[in-house]
Amino acid sequence: MAMDNKGWNASQLRNCDLQFDEIPRLHHNDPKVDELMSENKPVVVLGSNLAKSAEKWDLDYLERHMGESDFTVFQSKSHKFKYYDDKKVTSGDGFVPPTKKLDMKLPEFIKRLRAWKKGEDRLYLQQGLNNTVGPAIVHDFLNFDWNFCTGKQSKHNWGSLTSNLMLIGMEGNVTPCHYDEQENLFAQVHGFKRCILFPPDQFECLYPHPVHHPHDRQSMVDFDRPDYNKFPKFRQAKGFETVVGPGEVLYIPMYWWHHVESLMQGSYTVSVNFWYKGGPVSVSYPLKGHQKVAVMRNVEKMLLDVLQDPKEIPVLLRAMVLGRYT
Numbered sequence: 064m065a066m067d068n069k070g071w072n073a074s075q076l077r078n079c080d081l082q083f084d085e086i087p088r089l090h091h092n093d094p095k096v097d098e099l100m101s102e103n104k105p106v107v108v109l110g111s112n113l114a115k116s117a118e119k120w121d122l123d124y125l126e127r128h129m130g131e132s133d134f135t136v137f138q139s140k141s142h143k144f145k146y147y148d149d150k151k152v153t154s155g156d157g158f159v160p161p162t163k164k165l166d167m168k169l170p171e172f173i174k175r176l177r178a179w180k181k182g183e184d185r186l187y188l189q190q191g192l193n194n195t196v197g198p199a200i201v202h203d204f205l206n207f208d209w210n211f212c213t214g215k216q217s218k219h220n221w222g223s224l225t226s227n228l229m230l231i232g233m234e235g236n237v238t239p240c241h242y243d244e245q246e247n248l249f250a251q252v253h254g255f256k257r258c259i260l261f262p263p264d265q266f267e268c269l270y271p272h273p274v275h276h277p278h279d280r281q282s283m284v285d286f287d288r289p290d291y292n293k294f295p296k297f298r299q300a301k302g303f304e305t306v307v308g309p310g311e312v313l314y315i316p317m318y319w320w321h322h323v324e325s326l327m328q329g330s331y332t333v334s335v336n337f338w339y340k341g342g343p344v345s346v347s348y349p350l351k352g353h354q355k356v357a358v359m360r361n362v363e364k365m366l367l368d369v370l371q372d373p374k375e376i377p378v379l380l381r382a383m384v385l386g387r388y389t
């Protein structure tokens with residue numbers, strides 16, 4: 064992957080069997096930025112001031128100004144931090160959470176981040192920015208370039224801003240491939256993150272867990288060691304990638320799959336995302352990929368409501384489809 068080596072090199076990327084096209088990297092004034100966004104396609108926006116007021120958010124500054132609150136920190140025995148919805152964990156379903164969710168004061172988190180040695184459990188701070196942070200951070204937050212993101216919100220008919228997640232990760236941390244049901248302006252503040260994205264119509268190649276599963280929206284494929292017997296279509300997945308650095312903003316369209324890794328042998332990473340509700344649904348045929356994903360999600364939810372037992376769902380779907388539609 065030809066990259067302009069601004070402070071990183073390809074040896075810091077994790078191995079992946081697939082080849083990817085590059086996500087366009089365009090200056091924020093380039094009209095093509097909004098062309099791509101209006102087509103629900105990813106783009107890296109360069110030179111915006113979206114999170115410029117956060118460029119001073121290094122560990123010392125954060126330690127001094129994040130305040131006395133407890134923050135949400137995930138702990139993992141591996142480099143993967145696979146999200147799970149604890150509201151979907153049912154007793155006796157045998158689900159083993161892949162991470163532990165801790166509440167930690169920032170100085171403690173920073174102390175453990177600085178002392179971390181390869182092979183030890185990893186930590187990933189993932190905290191919604193709210194009024195629990197110190198006044199200096201609130202000041203920086205208020206000084207984000209809100210004209211930029213509200214400009215995108217109105218131009219592309221997004222819904223309301225739901226949250227800003229602040230992420231402080233160790234080098235090498237991975238958020239495995241998943242999709243979100245929100246538009247996302249992902250602002251990289253410190254360090255470098257490699258982002259691999261797939262369009263929603265790659266659903267059949269990425270094998271999401273069932274909707275009722277705690278890992279709803281997450282791919283079942285382990286990108287480090289894909290099981291091609293269980294997930295044969297993963298070989299055909301067609302993805303896009305980029306590495307975002309400080310001051311760069313990646314637009315992750317709603318329902319687009321994304322795998323995000325903090326570069327190995329790199330520094331800690333700081334990111335802030337801006338999650339917006341999707342805009343009003345305008346149905347036109349043929350349905351777009353993300354609309355088909357939304358339809359499939361609703362079918363799974365409806366079937367679980369009426370059948371109650373998740374094991375009944377494939378039985379009914381096979382009876383309905385095999386020999387009749389195939």
Ligand SMILES: C[C@@H](CC(=O)O)C(=O)C(=O)O
Nearest residue numbers: 230238243247323334336
């Ligand atoms: C948490 C983040 C990925 C990462 O930065 O590790 C993500 O998935 C998102 O912003 O939607």
Ligand SMILES: [Zn+2]
Nearest residue numbers: 241242243321
């Ligand atoms: Zn995400």
